[in-house]
Amino acid sequence: MTKPPSIDPRRTLTLRDVSEASGVSEMTVSRVLRNRGDVSLATRERVLEAARALGYVPNKIAGALASQRVNLVGVIIPSLSNMVFPEVLTGISDTLEDTGLQPVVGVTNYSPEREETVIYEMLSWRPSGMIIAGLEHTDASRAMLAQAGIPIVEVMDIDGTPVDSAVGISHRRAGRQMGEAIIAAGYRRIAFCGTMMPYDHRARKRLEGFEEALSKAGLTLADREFYSGGSALLKGREMTEAVLKRSPDVDFLYYSNDMIGAGGLLYCLAQGIDVPGKVGLAGFNGVELLDGLPRKLATMDACRLEIGRRAAEIIAGKHEGTIGGEVIELFPTLQPGDTIRG
Amino acid sequence: MTKPPSIDPRRTLTLRDVSEASGVSEMTVSRVLRNRGDVSLATRERVLEAARALGYVPNKIAGALASQRVNLVGVIIPSLSNMVFPEVLTGISDTLEDTGLQPVVGVTNYSPEREETVIYEMLSWRPSGMIIAGLEHTDASRAMLAQAGIPIVEVMDIDGTPVDSAVGISHRRAGRQMGEAIIAAGYRRIAFCGTMMPYDHRARKRLEGFEEALSKAGLTLADREFYSGGSALLKGREMTEAVLKRSPDVDFLYYSNDMIGAGGLLYCLAQGIDVPGKVGLAGFNGVELLDGLPRKLATMDACRLEIGRRAAEIIAGKHEGTIGGEVIELFPTLQPGDTIRG
DNA sequence: CCAAGATATGTTACCGCTAACAGCCGCTGT
DNA sequence: ACAGCGGCTGTTAGCGGTAACATATCTTGG
Numbered sequence A, B: 001m002t003k004p005p006s007i008d009p010r011r012t013l014t015l016r017d018v019s020e021a022s023g024v025s026e027m028t029v030s031r032v033l034r035n036r037g038d039v040s041l042a043t044r045e046r047v048l049e050a051a052r053a054l055g056y057v058p059n060k061i062a063g064a065l066a067s068q069r070v071n072l073v074g075v076i077i078p079s080l081s082n083m084v085f086p087e088v089l090t091g092i093s094d095t096l097e098d099t100g101l102q103p104v105v106g107v108t109n110y111s112p113e114r115e116e117t118v119i120y121e122m123l124s125w126r127p128s129g130m131i132i133a134g135l136e137h138t139d140a141s142r143a144m145l146a147q148a149g150i151p152i153v154e155v156m157d158i159d160g161t162p163v164d165s166a167v168g169i170s171h172r173r174a175g176r177q178m179g180e181a182i183i184a185a186g187y188r189r190i191a192f193c194g195t196m197m198p199y200d201h202r203a204r205k206r207l208e209g210f211e212e213a214l215s216k217a218g219l220t221l222a223d224r225e226f227y228s229g230g231s232a233l234l235k236g237r238e239m240t241e242a243v244l245k246r247s248p249d250v251d252f253l254y255y256s257n258d259m260i261g262a263g264g265l266l267y268c269l270a271q272g273i274d275v276p277g278k279v280g281l282a283g284f285n286g287v288e289l290l291d292g293l294p295r296k297l298a299t300m301d302a303c304r305l306e307i308g309r310r311a312a313e314i315i316a317g318k319h320e321g322t323i324g325g326e327v328i329e330l331f332p333t334l335q336p337g338d339t340i341r342g
Numbered sequence C: 001c002c003a004a005g006a007t008a009t010g011t012t013a014c015c016g017c018t019a020a021c022a023g024c025c026g027c028t029g030t
Numbered sequence D: 001a002c003a004g005c006g007g008c009t010g011t012t013a014g015c016g017g018t019a020a021c022a023t024a025t026c027t028t029g030g
Helices: A015-022 A026-034 A041-054 A060-067 A084-099 A112-123 A139-147 A171-184 A201-216 A232-246 A258-270 A288-292 A304-315 B015-022 B026-034 B041-054 B060-067 B084-099 B112-123 B139-147 B171-184 B201-216 B232-246 B258-270 B288-292 B304-315
Strands: A072-077 A102-107 A129-133 A152-157 A165-169 A190-195 A223-227 A252-255 A280-282 A327-329 B072-077 B102-107 B129-133 B152-157 B165-169 B190-195 B223-227 B252-255 B280-282 B327-329
Touching: A015 A026, A015 A041, A026 A041, A060 B060, A072 A084, A072 A112, A084 A102, A084 A129, A084 A304, A102 A112, A102 B102, A112 A129, A112 A139, A129 A304, A152 A201, A152 A304, A165 A171, A165 A304, A171 A190, A171 A201, A171 A252, A171 A280, A190 A201, A190 A232, A190 A258, A223 A232, A232 A252, A232 A258, A232 B288, A252 A258, A258 A280, A258 A288, A258 B288, A288 B232, A288 B258, B015 B026, B015 B041, B026 B041, B072 B084, B072 B112, B084 B102, B084 B129, B084 B304, B102 B112, B112 B129, B112 B139, B129 B304, B152 B201, B152 B304, B165 B171, B165 B304, B171 B190, B171 B201, B171 B252, B171 B280, B190 B201, B190 B232, B190 B258, B223 B232, B232 B252, B232 B258, B252 B258, B258 B280, B258 B288
Parallel strands: A072 A102, A072 A129, A129 A152, A152 A165, A165 A327, A190 A223, A190 A252, A252 A280, B072 B102, B072 B129, B129 B152, B152 B165, B165 B327, B190 B223, B190 B252, B252 B280
Antiparallel strands: none
């Protein structure tokens, strides 16, 4: 690794190299490359030409340090395999596209400790803002976020107290609404199936709201089944089978998400169970996948794209009027599909 | 923005603040925080205490610039909604976990121009390495990667010439193998369904290999159907319906991925078509989703996790012996499932 | 024709941290 | 007693850019 800096042809290039190659100062090169300040057309072209010829790639590390500006937005989500989060990400990317800001993703695997680490790592890059899923974090996490001095947007959920801003839906209300719709449709022996329940706070809140609705109608959950890990579709099948075997009189299954709901639906169809006549089904999220199923599962759209967009707008400062600390509630719509009897 | 640096309580903290709070030099604080060099236990504790009390978060921008070391690995993939890529990512993250390296993801949406931009942006952060899906890039992209002076690993595919290293499978061979298996099973009127075909080079290569196998057996594709966008499951249904209506004598459908294959399978089952008796089906990837389907779709595992792992190992320098430029070929296994007649 | 502004470029001083080296202390062996 | 060494801490000089200001050079109007 002995490299005499003036000879090594593979040394990484700096502004100085471009500056020498084009016969202007480093500052002028910097200006050209950032389109900032006045530079004559002739110079600009000469510099660009030199930069291209050399294959110069600016060093953002140095640039960020000098300018005290980092065009990154940290985005922290629990998982990439849930479909839901990539969609929020899409909303974020789309909106950030024309702001010069770039999202950087961190994944926590639903672990609060892991989340704490990821937040710390992200903050150490001094991003311009942070978007983070959920309202539940360790005290240390909340403290770090609060101290960071940048806009923080907690997304997906608004049932709780955000550190700064929040964009999402009320999952408790969503659960309640679904519960009410199911009861109104005449179902009475209602069961719940969920995955990741200990850590998926939003699924937990939906269940809470759901049970509220039941209890207001004088009902309680007829059965429940939880599981974590594995293929969601398969788990949905298995949980459904388990519940229906154990409690044959169950007439409705509410799932914590569409994927396991789809598994349940496929199971019921394969068993020749009358859906929604004998058993009704509902999931949550409104994932695209459902469009391809033989029958449309009842679900509620979680406004994922919109959540991503709004969050990104807050970070990008498109709400200049406000001081921060705003809470934007979105309202999901119930899509009855073909699995709740009309 | 007039901030007298010594008064503003919300100014972001620096090493100096911790240094003053603990009564040692900045250098010593730096050493403590990085666990580098000898520091007495007493000092270490005092510093850590001060850092924690203040809520100090190191500035990696400055650290990276000073040390000329960036613990980031750029990972560039076409899409997050394909399932396949998140899994590669998982393999990468798992392996990188204990190396102090951190993956940073960029998404290209299958656009070569977008890819070029993403590569440029990533390189400007001077990462320690890059992992990038596919072997097909613009000339400018290849040049940038080659010049970067860091390990580059192109993943998923090995049918082509990598810039540096590559880890993947031969999609051409995979397609050929599947074709041979299908012919061996006695199918003769074989059709192909694909999405994203213009830009998914790997799907294209599989089709090429597939057609090779057919032509070696004196056959040609009986029909083909392409589509982009929308719900893959639904598209699978629709394409299958289109093909079977247009070419009722088709006895096998080869799909460019499992998701549309699953859609096709659900369609056939719903139509009461005898699978695999009248029509055989096969997809590609071996996605977890398939486990939950009523019947197991024939597929080939694309070794995604393993690809991620191996790529990360190369970047992490676990193959110290080599000079770089290694090509690791993995071999997918054909999983006949229940949709090819035995 | 010259002051005053506009335009184009250069100079200086950092940004917050770390590599490299320098210093200091106390202990060891002889 | 003292050279020699290892453990611990401090000092200095950047890393590669950019903000802010300084310095030409060119216009332009009165």
